[in-house]
Ligand code: ADP
């Protein structure tokens with residue numbers, strides 16, 4: 313008798329969903345990115361019990377057209393990518409069509425949506441675990457979309473327990489991530505709140521509809537932080553691309569060019585004499601072409617250079633690496649936070665040299681008005 317059998321569809325869906333939505337951070341990241349992709353200029357993130365009970369993201373974006381209600385939460389259905397080759401020229405955050413379908417499998421999930429032409433009449437959409445549309449109900453709604461995620465991991469007891477155990481740390485990480493999105497998203501108003509059981513809704517932070525990242529940073533971290541910062545505007549000249557340096561990295565493999573490439577590093581960093589006092593991950597934000605991402609090697613390089621000027625403290629850093637889309641691959645992990653950079657070793661060397669030069673030419677005095 314054959315012993316190899318196919319795993320039942322429902323279980324496959326749950327297993328795969330668990331790889332896209334791994335924690336609180338991935339939920340918030342996916343929902344905020346969907347709102348940004350929908351052209352929102354205002355995004356409100358509401359937590360209940362730090363996200364254990366509810367995570368709700370409301371935007372004023374374009375809304376979901378009725379013809380899409382049936383497919384919006386189906387796996388690998390996306391409005392952002394029509395053919396696989398599109399991946400190289402992608403300018404949206406999403407493209408895999410996995411987030412909403414995964415959330416259906418892992419939480420109690422619903423959507424409220426309305427388009428401009430719908431007036432104040434919206435629809436509440438409810439879904440099966442599979443992502444199939446279960447039903448729609450007319451509901452009052454402003455233009456935009458609100459996605460509600462209740463009781464995350466309620467049907468995965470081990471993960472739910474882990475989440476409950478680590479909720480403080482998870483929530484802290486999420487707020488750090490939201491800081492990054494709020495600071496980089498010029499022209500988008502962010503507002504974040506949390507409500508504990510029996511408590512009142514408490515504002516966590518907010519930004520206005522600012523025109524610069526600098527103003528966003530002031531809204532999030534306070535004007536005092538800015539006084540201790542200098543502008544980052546580095547041009548790293550990279551050698552001509554010679555093709556793939558890592559197997560499986562597809563974006564640049566067919567795109568090797570003879571032209572040298574430039575990587576710009578734009579943003580803000582602490583003056584080397586006046587750091588943040590400790591390494592605070594929520595005060596070290598990295599982006600590639602404005603996409604928040606984890607760049608542990610870049611972060612390490614920056615901290616090393618900083619240390620050679622200021623032994624006792626670590627910097628605040630907000631750095632956006634602007635580069636050709638052929639020079640990296642975001643399609644490495646389902647959460648798209650891990651980015652594979654082409655020629656990372658050379659990039660780190662150039663970055664260290666450029667930062668060292670910047671610090672050597674920086675006025676090392678402490679601004680009087682920022683002294684306690
Ligand atoms: P992806 O973002 O990769 O397309 P998702 O599962 O996150 O996959 O979303 C599926 C689709 O649902 C999107 O392509 C988009 O058309 C629609 N959608 C999701 N969130 C929103 C939103 N906040 N506003 C408008 N449309 C949305």
Ligand code: MG
Nearest residue numbers: 342346406411
């Ligand atoms: Mg998405």
